[in-house]
Amino acid sequence: MAGSAELQKAAELYDRLQKLSCPGLEGVYVTEPLNVPELLCTPSAHRLDILEWICTRAYPPLQDLFSTLKESQAELKVKEMAKLGFDLMLCNSEDEDLIKGHVSPSRQLSFMGQLLDIIETCGDVSGDSELQPVTPGFFPGHLMIPDKNFATYARENEELLKELFSSPHFQATLTPECNPWPADLKPLLVPEELQKRTLPCSKDYAISDHIQELQKISLSLEDLKQECLFLCSSVPGEDTAIQRLSLALTDFHQLITAFTQVHENEFQEHCGHSAPQMSPSGPLFQSAHQLLTKCCKELEAIAQFTETSSTIEEVVKKREQTKESWGGGRTATLYEKITELKQQYELFQSSLQD
Known part of the structure; x- marks a missing residue:
């Protein structure tokens, strides 16, 4: 039986589906609140139709694929919906039990709710802005700004990938003419100010100095990109060390930009605090x-x-209580033997005195 939280979540999800005019709810009348989780979370063909509609709304190209499949190919539909959830980073690619409804109701409701968030956020997306499932490796989640919607991110990611793969610099890195870097390019990689610079020992050293250095490095990377225009004449070939270096520099530039933004928005107000006082009682402890x-x-x-x-x-008590043979036929304890010897000694002394 579903809990109160799951009942509330299922009711909210049911209302959202009604507002989106889900065809799977046409002619369905819910008389009790307990029937809503049963409708949305119990394995059935009706539930699978509702989930199929949600997935096709989140990713319209799935509708063309599903229209070509027969009823006997339901397993293929399940795999495609699981793959869509994996592309959107909502589940694993092998998570078919989630699609079929064999997992906990809370997880099913959360998965459907996230898909509805995508639908409601994107709205009616068409043309070259059509929503495409993103690859996790290229999804810039750490650079997201809350005032942009999902469709804007999808469009920007698509434009970024197009620019990357059509760039002559990217093609030139496949077969570079300069491997390794010549000596005259090495100073460009690290500015002279950074080579001679040493970290200050003052307690008043602020993070703002690090931000300035990171900005200088970012500008140096842009200058280096302009200096490497001679690589444009290369022919595409196998993956090389220069290609990996280019990707690493791109990632590094994105990390610098992200850190600068986070510092300005989140960390800057906390960087002026004085260092904590150390307790003088250390040697006493x-x-x-x-x-x-x-x-x-x-x-x-x-x-x-x-x-x-x-x-x-x-051991002594045991020795005193144990009877042993002392050279004769009679056995006695140690105490009895000592008493006997004492009496014999006293008789011997008395006979000597007589």
Whole structure:
């Protein structure tokens, strides 16, 4: 039975589907709130039709693919919907149980809700702005700004990829003529000011200095890009070290831009605090720790001594209570033998005195 949170979430999802005029809800009348999770989260052909409609609205090209499939190819539809969820970074590519409805209701409702967020955010996207599933490796999630919608990101990513793959610089990196870098280009990679610069030891050193250095590096990377125009005449070929270096520099530039933005918006107001005061009681704690360690060792020695004394006492008592033969036929304990010898010694002394 679904919990109150899942019932509320299912009801909200049902209302959103009604507002979007989902054809799978036509003629469906829900009489009790408990019927909504059963409709949306219980494995059935009706539920799969609703999810299929949601996926085709989020990614319209799926409609053309599904229209060519037969009813017996339902498994292929499930795989395509799982692949769409993977492209949108909502689930794994092998997560077919989520599509079929064999996982927890909360996870199913969350997956459908995220797809509806994409539909409502993008609206009616057409033309060259059509939503395309993005590859996780090229999705700049760490650079997102909240005032842009999903369609804008998709369009910008598509334009960025087109510019990257059509750029002559990208094609030139496949078969470079300059490998490794010549000596006259090495100073361009790291400015002379950075080579001679040493980190200050002052406590007032601020993060703003690091930001300025990162901005200088970013400008140097742009200058380096202009200096490498001679690579444009190369012919496409196999992947090379220059290609990997170019991609690494691009990623580094994006990280610098992201860090600069985060610092200006989030971290800058927290960078003026003074350093914390260190406690002067450090040596006192160390001395107390050493004394406690010695005390523990002494207590362990006393415990061992007590245990040894108890063992000796037990051995002596056992010796006193055990009867043994003392060179004759009669057996006696150690105490009885000592008493007998004492009496014999006293008789011997008395006979000597007489």
